[in-house]
Amino acid sequence: MSTDTPTAPTPVTSGPAAPRWTTHRELQAWIEEVVVLTTPDAVHVCEGSEAERAALTDALVGSRTLTRLTAKPDSFLAWSDPTDVARVEDRTFICSVEEKDAGPTNNWMAPDEMKAVLTDLFRGCMTGRTLYVVPFVMGSLDAEHPMFGVELTDSAYVVASMGIMTRSGTEVLDALERTQARYVPCLHSVGMPLADGVEDVPWPSNPTKYIVQFPEERAVWSFGSGYGGNALLGKKCYALRIASAMARDEGWLAEHMLILKLTSPQQETHYIAAAFPSACGKTNLAMLEPTLPGWTVQTLGDDIAWLRFGDDGRLWASNPEAGLFGVAPGTGWDTNPNAMRTIAQGHSLFTNVALTDDGDVWWEGMTDEPPAHLTDWHGESWTPDSDGPSSHPNSRFCTPIAQCPVLAPEYDDPRGVPISAILFGGRRRTTVPLVTEARDWAHGVFMGATLSSETTAASTGQTGVVRRDPMAMLPFIGYDAGDYMGHWLDMGKGADASRLPRVFYVNWFRRAGATGDGPFLWPGFGENGRVLKWVVDRLEGRAAARDTAVGRVPTYGGIDTTGLDIDEETMAAALRVDHDEWARELPRLQEWFDSLGTTLPSTLRQELEVLRSRLVG
Ligand SMILES: Nc1nc2c(ncn2[C@@H]2O[C@H](COP(=O)(O)OP(=O)(O)OP(=O)(O)O)[C@@H](O)[C@H]2O)c(=O)[nH]1
Numbered sequence: 001m002s003t004d005t006p007t008a009p010t011p012v013t014s015g016p017a018a019p020r021w022t023t024h025r026e027l028q029a030w031i032e033e034v035v036v037l038t039t040p041d042a043v044h045v046c047e048g049s050e051a052e053r054a055a056l057t058d059a060l061v062g063s064r065t066l067t068r069l070t071a072k073p074d075s076f077l078a079w080s081d082p083t084d085v086a087r088v089e090d091r092t093f094i095c096s097v098e099e100k101d102a103g104p105t106n107n108w109m110a111p112d113e114m115k116a117v118l119t120d121l122f123r124g125c126m127t128g129r130t131l132y133v134v135p136f137v138m139g140s141l142d143a144e145h146p147m148f149g150v151e152l153t154d155s156a157y158v159v160a161s162m163g164i165m166t167r168s169g170t171e172v173l174d175a176l177e178r179t180q181a182r183y184v185p186c187l188h189s190v191g192m193p194l195a196d197g198v199e200d201v202p203w204p205s206n207p208t209k210y211i212v213q214f215p216e217e218r219a220v221w222s223f224g225s226g227y228g229g230n231a232l233l234g235k236k237c238y239a240l241r242i243a244s245a246m247a248r249d250e251g252w253l254a255e256h257m258l259i260l261k262l263t264s265p266q267q268e269t270h271y272i273a274a275a276f277p278s279a280c281g282k283t284n285l286a287m288l289e290p291t292l293p294g295w296t297v298q299t300l301g302d303d304i305a306w307l308r309f310g311d312d313g314r315l316w317a318s319n320p321e322a323g324l325f326g327v328a329p330g331t332g333w334d335t336n337p338n339a340m341r342t343i344a345q346g347h348s349l350f351t352n353v354a355l356t357d358d359g360d361v362w363w364e365g366m367t368d369e370p371p372a373h374l375t376d377w378h379g380e381s382w383t384p385d386s387d388g389p390s391s392h393p394n395s396r397f398c399t400p401i402a403q404c405p406v407l408a409p410e411y412d413d414p415r416g417v418p419i420s421a422i423l424f425g426g427r428r429r430t431t432v433p434l435v436t437e438a439r440d441w442a443h444g445v446f447m448g449a450t451l452s453s454e455t456t457a458a459s460t461g462q463t464g465v466v467r468r469d470p471m472a473m474l475p476f477i478g479y480d481a482g483d484y485m486g487h488w489l490d491m492g493k494g495a496d497a498s499r500l501p502r503v504f505y506v507n508w509f510r511r512a513g514a515t516g517d518g519p520f521l522w523p524g525f526g527e528n529g530r531v532l533k534w535v536v537d538r539l540e541g542r543a544a545a546r547d548t549a550v551g552r553v554p555t556y557g558g559i560d561t562t563g564l565d566i567d568e569e570t571m572a573a574a575l576r577v578d579h580d581e582w583a584r585e586l587p588r589l590q591e592w593f594d595s596l597g598t599t600l601p602s603t604l605r606q607e608l609e610v611l612r613s614r615l616v617g
């Protein structure tokens with residue numbers, strides 16, 4: 001297929017001029033350009049209506065991409081190609097004009113060179129398919145400057161998912177057209193053209209994948225994958241990678257954070273944001289049902305937060321998304337009942353989980369006892385005696401956040417909510433205590449900058465390997481990591497320290513035994529409300545803390561364990577700051593900082609020296 005003889009999309013066949021898809025001049029021109037390059041059979045501008053969604057999902061059932069669940073209203077199950085199940089970090093690029101601006105933690109290629117590679121791949125790639133135009137806004141349409149995007153995609157699964165994850169459709173397009181506003185162009189293809197006679201498969205994808213951000217141009221190109229973080233381009237590509245570059249330029253933060261509202265028995269309310277790497281507990285904490293009487297958690301967001309200073313000098317956070325794209329395994333009535341209630345209402349897409357014989361979904365951890373028979377995510381018959389899990393470890397539910405029964409009413413307030421505390425956290429079997437409070441903002445930034453976690457199934461590659469994941473943003477920083485840390489420090493500099501969020505570092509995943517091979521020390525999930533209580537007690541000046549080499553940890557008895565079956569020894573082990581373990585951490589921290597090169601802020605090197613002297617004198 002060559003661009004010299006473009007195949008006209010269906011609506012064009014009547015005449016030589018391109019049809020008018022929109023009165024937004026730039027968007028019209030871009031669609032025309034993409035049509036010429038990718039040669040789709042038809043173009044469909046998405047309106048986001050119920051009828052459209054029904055037609056799309058019907059078609060997806062027809063093409064065997066989706067199976068309709070009979071046990072839940074308007075809900076569907078997709079099984080992906082087994083090679084397309086997670087984000088592909090090694091195929092993800094930050095194509096800044098200068099290589100140094102992508103920094104040492106990102107893959108880079110010169111924009112012109114990458115455009116040439118991608119243009120070749122996209123040429124004719126939508127043949128036999130429909131090009132969908134999805135106008136969307138990240139955050140509120142009522143924001144002072146709505147954060148528009150438009151995704152052009154040849155995947156109806158992506159359209160259905162974007163309909164859940166973002167505010168999208170006619171209302172957004174109208175606003176775009178009225179204001180001729182700028183938007184982030186997000187071009188996506190599964191990369192599997194259907195030339196004459198080629199039969200489609202339920203989950204088209206291309207073995208060659210490219211997830212590419214152009215930070216200066218504020219544009220995204222994604223090729224070859226249909227999976228969430230690679231293909232729903234409003235999410236990681238725009239709301240984190242592109243937005244982090246915008247945020248650096250404009251003095252705000254785009255972060256991989258949940259947002260929750262915590263209310264104490266005394267009716268004190270605090271908004272808390274928390275950054276944990278993928279598959280490390282954000283969705284669970286965001287919807288937590290505290291076991292401590294009188295405490296409530298309400299949800300504002302479970303994955304992404306945009307934080308800006310308000311006129312009051314406080315940092316305000318808002319959630320740019322409209323849906324939850326949650327890890328399925330481990331989500332159950334015991335661990336995350338609010339997620340179960342959210343999906344029970346239907347209107348959800350499930351990917352790579354198992355199908356029950358009565359038309360419902362199941363995954364490991366949903367119930368204690370697995371059903372006697374399932375169809376697993378490969379479409380094979382499965383029983384509890386089968387080898388391997390029924391669901392992929394990174395299988396997902398995609399569901400409207402509006403269905404969350406504990407949604408905070410202010411979640412879609414364009415101003416966001418003022419944040420009292422930021423938690424950083426990771427998945428560490430050893431070393432890192434259950435909770436540690438930073439001494440000040442710079443120390444908090446140091447905690448974030450040195451955050452470490454064992455890798456998970458949310459990204460392809462080996463799992464369980466400890467890596468540094470600054471602010472849980474390693475795969476999502478759209479520019480140089482040292483500059484990013486510097487931006488965090490700068491955010492604190494002009495601010496009134498008493499109004500900045502206090503910073504804490506948590507680890508729900510510490511295990512018993514010297515090498516961390518034993519069971520979890522801390523029960524986690526709803527019991528994490530006890531740690532949140534300590535955080536609030538610190539904010540309210542009610543709780544004492546023990547100053548240690550790594551920061552402030554709860555005093556003996558500081559964590560309220562009323563009604564919890566945990567012995568003192570285990571509690572002490574969960575909170576212990578072990579100098580030998582931390583001394584072993586020092587060379588790794590040094591190595592991490594050295595790997596970041598000259599842009600690493602000197603303040604963070606000084607923080608490392610402070611830690612070293614506190615630990616080894
Ligand atoms: N042991 C333990 N496991 C937890 C806890 N919280 C979450 N998990 C498990 O960690 C996994 C991931 O949890 P999520 O809440 O989905 O993680 P996330 O950070 O939202 O993940 P992404 O959507 O990939 O960004 C699930 O299998 C959970 O069951 C906890 O407090 N303790």
Ligand SMILES: O=C([O-])CC(=O)C(=O)O
Pocket residue numbers: 086087227228229230235236277278279303325458459
């Ligand atoms: O982006 C995805 O595919 C899912 C997600 O939230 C993450 O990996 O952090």
Ligand SMILES: [Mn+2]
Pocket residue numbers: 256277278279303
């Ligand atoms: Mn995430």
